[in-house]
Amino acid sequence: MFRPAIVKRLGEEELFNPGHPACHGCGFSITLRHILKAAGKNTIFVVPAGCTSIVAGTMNKATFRVPFYHTPFAASAAVGSGIIEALERRGRDDVNVIVWAGDGATYDIGFAALSGAAERGHNILYICNDNEAYMNTGIQRSGGTPRGAWTTTTWEGKREAKKDLIRIMMSHNIPYIATATPAYPLDLYNKVKKALSIRGFKYLHVLNPCPPGWRIDTSLTIEVAKRAVLSGAWILLEYEDGRLRLNPPSNTMLEKRRVPLEDYLKIQGRFKHLFKPENKWLLEKLKNDIDEMWNWIKEMLAK
Amino acid sequence: MERVRRKYVLTGNYAAAYAALHSRVEVVAAYPITPQTTIVEKIDELISKGEYNTTMIRVESEHSAMAAAIGASAAGARAFTATASHGLFYMYENIWWAANSRLPVVASFVTRALAPPWNIWSDHQDVYALRDSGWILFLARNAQEVYDLIIQAFKIAEDDEVRLPVGVAHDAFIVSHTSEPVEMPMQDEIDSFLPPPEHIKPLLDPENPVSVGNLPTAEQHYMLRKNIWDCIIYSLSVIRRVGREYTELTGRNYGELIPAYKTEDAEYILVTSGAMGGDAEDAVDVLRDMGIRAGHLSIRLFRPFPHDELIDKVADSKAILVFNRGVSMGLGGVITADIRDSISKEALSIPVYDFIVGLGGVEVSKDDFIKAVHDLKTGKLDMKKTYYLMGGEYV
Numbered sequence: 141m142f143r144p145a146i147v148k149r150l151g152e153e154e155l156f157n158p159g160h161p162a163c164h165g166c167g168f169s170i171t172l173r174h175i176l177k178a179a180g181k182n183t184i185f186v187v188p189a190g191c192t193s194i195v196a197g198t199m200n201k202a203t204f205r206v207p208f209y210h211t212p213f214a215a216s217a218a219v220g221s222g223i224i225e226a227l228e229r230r231g232r233d234d235v236n237v238i239v240w241a242g243d244g245a246t247y248d249i250g251f252a253a254l255s256g257a258a259e260r261g262h263n264i265l266y267i268c269n270d271n272e273a274y275m276n277t278g279i280q281r282s283g284g285t286p287r288g289a290w291t292t293t294t295w296e297g298k299r300e301a302k303k304d305l306i307r308i309m310m311s312h313n314i315p316y317i318a319t320a321t322p323a324y325p326l327d328l329y330n331k332v333k334k335a336l337s338i339r340g341f342k343y344l345h346v347l348n349p350c351p352p353g354w355r356i357d358t359s360l361t362i363e364v365a366k367r368a369v370l371s372g373a374w375i376l377l378e379y380e381d382g383r384l385r386l387n388p389p390s391n392t393m394l395e396k397r398r399v400p401l402e403d404y405l406k407i408q409g410r411f412k413h414l415f416k417p418e419n420k421w422l423l424e425k426l427k428n429d430i431d432e433m434w435n436w437i438k439e440m441l442a443k
Numbered sequence: 444m445e446r447v448r449r450k451y452v453l454t455g456n457y458a459a460a461y462a463a464l465h466s467r468v469e470v471v472a473a474y475p476i477t478p479q480t481t482i483v484e485k486i487d488e489l490i491s492k493g494e495y496n497t498t499m500i501r502v503e504s505e506h507s508a509m510a511a512a513i514g515a516s517a518a519g520a521r522a523f524t525a526t527a528s529h530g531l532f533y534m535y536e537n538i539w540w541a542a543n544s545r546l547p548v549v550a551s552f553v554t555r556a557l558a559p560p561w562n563i564w565s566d567h568q569d570v571y572a573l574r575d576s577g578w579i580l581f582l583a584r585n586a587q588e589v590y591d592l593i594i595q596a597f598k599i600a601e602d603d604e605v606r607l608p609v610g611v612a613h614d615a616f617i618v619s620h621t622s623e624p625v626e627m628p629m630q631d632e633i634d635s636f637l638p639p640p641e642h643i644k645p646l647l648d649p650e651n652p653v654s655v656g657n658l659p660t661a662e663q664h665y666m667l668r669k670n671i672w673d674c675i676i677y678s679l680s681v682i683r684r685v686g687r688e689y690t691e692l693t694g695r696n697y698g699e700l701i702p703a704y705k706t707e708d709a710e711y712i713l714v715t716s717g718a719m720g721g722d723a724e725d726a727v728d729v730l731r732d733m734g735i736r737a738g739h740l741s742i743r744l745f746r747p748f749p750h751d752e753l754i755d756k757v758a759d760s761k762a763i764l765v766f767n768r769g770v771s772m773g774l775g776g777v778i779t780a781d782i783r784d785s786i787s788k789e790a791l792s793i794p795v796y797d798f799i800v801g802l803g804g805v806e807v808s809k810d811d812f813i814k815a816v817h818d819l820k821t822g823k824l825d826m827k828k829t830y831y832l833m834g835g836e837y838v
Contacts, residue, residue: 184649197657198657198659199657199659199663200657201657202657203654204652204654206652207648207649207651207653207655209514209517209647209654209656211513212540214506215507216510218472218508219511219514220514221500221502221511221514222470222472222513222517223515224514225470225500225511226469226515226518226522227518228498229520230641253504253506253510256503260500
């Protein structure tokens with residue numbers, strides 16, 4: 141039975157070593173620390189190409205204190221399938237298999253493998269490390285980049301909306317889906333714990349600010365993540381057994397209690413062109429994307 | 444000693460399926476592509492009948508088929524997959540990943556032409572593309588070889604001093620869908636030949652956590668590839684040893700890596716690979732009836748290339764004629780280049796002639812080989828040329 145944790149019970153064991161080569165202020169490195177605390181040492185990490193390929197360390201050193209396997213960009217969900225089947229044959233039901241893949245690996249190149257593993261119901265936890273662009277290769281747009289965001293391949297702001305991966309994963313009828321950010325670490329920790337207590341394919345989607353890619357100061361990582369939630373641009377939710385639930389503080393925002401989206405956008409260099417008069421239409425479209433998402437949430441909750 | 448045998452009439456694909464199951468493979472991950480499909484269908488059928496306790500992962504692409512085999516193997520399971528042609532190319536990056544991760548995955552490759560235009564017939568071009576990866580590669584001539592080589596493949600791949608993936612290729616339809624008698628050892632004999640899968644050391648083990656594939660220095664990467672070189676060269680001795688053990692078990696000759704037919708006194712040696720070897724041997728018989736001392740070699744082991752054995756078998760010949768079912772565009776036959784490399788390393792002066800046959804499933808007959816030898820004898824051939832020989836004519 142799953143019981144939510146409180147801060148003092150998070151555990152002191154660190155399975156994510158200090159001294160790793162992530163950028164200053166890297167959002168996902170904070171996320172990983174909490175994920176590993178929740179998952180514990182009987183965990184195998186499977187990671188495709190991306191920032192974490194670097195953060196994992198240089199040869200003969202290791203950032204992760206758990207078994208860690210690098211995979212080709214599009215392969216991680218399928219590698220996870222193979223690992224869990226091998227473990228099950230040996231009766232190792234005490235080992236977690238966690239696939240940790242960036243938004244490019246999840247939304248784009250690895251999507252078929254993700255969808256396949258979800259459809260097969262393999263007993264793994266797939267975590268999307270969403271920093272909203274191909275950050276490791278130098279900030280190119282992905283299917284997870286939000287509308288309006290500057291990247292090195294969308295110099296005037298991305299024209300297309302962020303792909304709605306949460307809804308796509310919901311339509312796979314998997315037992316557990318959740319979202320998180322490093323700004324709400326207890327929420328994140330509890331969701332990892334809960335996901336790992338459920339058998340089958342679980343999907344956790346974490347929005348992780350990226351100072352170089354989002355053009356933010358390295359001291360603002362958590363602040364930006366928090367504003368993403370408070371402005372409603374990122375919604376903390378769980379989808380379990382076909383039921384959608386909002387988590388605090390997103391659950392207080394149904395009645396228009398969101399802070400202005402500008403509070404989230406203005407501290408990020410990647411959105412600064414949206415505040416020029418000629419780009420007002422693009423800002424409005426981005427706001428509309430977020431309103432549409434909330435309308436859908438309301439419909440789902442009303443069911 | 445009188446041994447009880449299982450003897451069935453099987454297609455090459457069914458032989459591959461039985462070989463994998465008799466090897467007590469634990470995880471099979473596969474995606475359908477003609478002409479590989481009946482391998483996986485047979486495995487699924489025998490699992491569903493309760494005859495074998497193998498885990499099947501029915502993936503959504505070949506890329507994921509090799510990825511899942513890699514995952515299973517990295518976690519210590521005996522893993523197998525099968526594919527062909529575009530499926531093989533779709534999983535191509537994972538082919539290299541398996542080799543550089545030093546995983547003992549075994550795969551069955553049914554050789555098939557590459558599109559466009561769509562073509563499901565045999566052509567070795569797909570398997571030749573794996574040449575440089577670090578996989579150990581066999582080209583089987585018939586269903587019996589498919590069966591025997593897959594059983595041996597697991598033992599070679601899992602050898603602690605080898606730890607490399609092994610592929611066993613066979614020709615589309617000519618072998619894959621043609622029924623032939625196949626003799627199979629009893630299960631207890633195979634179990635005494637092949638250790639149980641539990642002996643495989645998992646790379647990924649929570650009791651011994653390691654990161655596999657972290658960023659190397661250039662020198663570390665160089666040494667990783669050099670290490671694969673050392674191991675694949677060393678694997679020749681393991682392949683021979685395993686072959687001898689299998690010969691002892693079955694009485695079928697696997698001591699040779701390049702099976703020879705009437706080469707001892709041969710002046711003209713035909714070199715082939717895969718299914719066309721039978722036609723080449725028919726040609727040898729016809730040529731010998733005409734008083735021409737011909738012989739035949741079948742390149743059963745393609746990588747590592749069995750240089751010493753080749754030299755032993757061709758050293759006294761007058762000319763070598765190599766028939767390739769695949770071409771390196773702008774250079775010539777893929778196996779011709781290998782033969783010339785061996786000849787050059789020994790500073791021999793035996794002329795090597797280059798023929799391209801059977802692309803896209805074109806039938807290769809004994810008449811093609813006979814014509815080539817006649818043309819050589821009558822001085823019509825130029826060693827610098829690559830001859831495209833189809834239906835007994837140069838095109």
